[in-house]
Amino acid sequence: MKEINIINGFLYLLAKLEIMFVVFGFMAAGVLTGWLLRRHRAGWTGKVTMALIWLLLLILGIEVGSDRRIVESLPTLGVEAAVIAVVSLLGSCLAARLLWTVVRRRENASKKEGRG
Amino acid sequence: MRDSLIILTFFAVGVVLGVTGVLPFDISQTDIAMYALYALIFVVGFSIGNNPDIVSSFRKLNPSLALLPLCTVLGTLAASALLGLILPQRSVTETMAVGSGFAYYSLSSVIITEYKGAELGTVALIANIVREFLTLVAAPLLVRWFGTLAPMAAGGATTADVTLPVITRYSGEKYSVLSIYHGFVVDFTVPFLVTFFCSL
Numbered sequence: 001m002k003e004i005n006i007i008n009g010f011l012y013l014l015a016k017l018e019i020m021f022v023v024f025g026f027m028a029a030g031v032l033t034g035w036l037l038r039r040h041r042a043g044w045t046g047k048v049t050m051a052l053i054w055l056l057l058l059i060l061g062i063e064v065g066s067d068r069r070i071v072e073s074l075p076t077l078g079v080e081a082a083v084i085a086v087v088s089l090l091g092s093c094l095a096a097r098l099l100w101t102v103v104r105r106r107e108n109a110s111k112k113e114g115r116g
Numbered sequence: 117m118r119d120s121l122i123i124l125t126f127f128a129v130g131v132v133l134g135v136t137g138v139l140p141f142d143i144s145q146t147d148i149a150m151y152a153l154y155a156l157i158f159v160v161g162f163s164i165g166n167n168p169d170i171v172s173s174f175r176k177l178n179p180s181l182a183l184l185p186l187c188t189v190l191g192t193l194a195a196s197a198l199l200g201l202i203l204p205q206r207s208v209t210e211t212m213a214v215g216s217g218f219a220y221y222s223l224s225s226v227i228i229t230e231y232k233g234a235e236l237g238t239v240a241l242i243a244n245i246v247r248e249f250l251t252l253v254a255a256p257l258l259v260r261w262f263g264t265l266a267p268m269a270a271g272g273a274t275t276a277d278v279t280l281p282v283i284t285r286y287s288g289e290k291y292s293v294l295s296i297y298h299g300f301v302v303d304f305t306v307p308f309l310v311t312f313f314c315s316l
Contacts, residue, residue: 009311013304022154023154023157024296026158027157028161029161030158030161030162032161034161034164034166037166038166038167042163042166045159046285049159049160049163049281052155053252053281054122056149057123057130057252059130059149060127060249061127061131061134062131062139063134065130065135066134069238070241071135073238073242077242078242080205080206081239081246082243082246084196084243085247088199088215088247090195091194091198092187092189092191092192095194095269096188097262099181100262100265103178103180
């Protein structure tokens with residue numbers, strides 16, 4: 001069983017690396033295209049971004065709505081799930097706030113040294 | 117706030133469409149979502165390349181920010197463990213397994229269903245959808261309450277793709293590289309941490 005887990009983990013990593021390359025590829029292609037067209041500042045990117053987010057959220061909604069298992073269990077398991085979601089999200093945000101405070105304090109300190 | 121309400125409306129319309137089954141085909145079986153995601157990443161990249169000021173602001177990023185994925189993981193696990201102590205019907209390892217999905221609902225729910233059954237699998241699915249959804253909707257509030265890095269911590273494993281646009285929008289475009297790095301690092305931990313807490 002343990003060996004199977006290790007093999008599965010390794011296969012997952014390989015699949016993830018492939019997705020990573022695809023994502024970085026699209027990102028890099030976008031950056032390059034944007035850079036080549038930098039003389040023409042594009043004002044449409046914000047609007048297109050929002051439209052694509054709306055489409056993705058619509059699809060997520062459709063997936064949730066058409067899954068009877070999720071729809072039926074929404075009242076009972078949903079509350080419990082929402083509590084776990086909110087608490088774990090707040091936990092990570094508190095940790096991020098701590099890091100943000102430390103980083104900003106150091107930046108301010110180094111700025112003062114630079115001036116002196 | 118207006119943006120969030122529009123997002124909510126699109127999601128709600130999607131749920132209604134799914135429940136009533138009026139669509140002639142199953143959209144989850146198509147590649148539309150994947151292509152929309154790739155288009156989204158391309159446009160985000162385009163807006164970065166199109167703005168020369170962003171490249172110079174990358175260089176000013178503090179190297180300590182590389183610790184952000186660690187903060188996300190530890191903060192999430194500590195909070196889920198505490199919740200496991202409080203919730204009577206769930207054990208600490210169960211809430212930690214759900215929490216270590218880091219908004220990556222498809223993978224975490226599949227693993228948890230496999231090891232712990234469909235009930236906890238469904239909880240993991242909903243909890244991680246809610247986490248991704250909250251990140252999309254509440255990003256401006258999170259910045260106000262917990263600082264610039266908070267939407268990235270909240271987005272967990274999704275900050276390299278789905279939640280990247282709201283992060284560049286509300287944390288700032290100079291954080292897009294940090295956000296992608298953060299998403300990939302947290303993403304790698306999901307299968308290992310979820311399986312680990314399921315096996316305890």
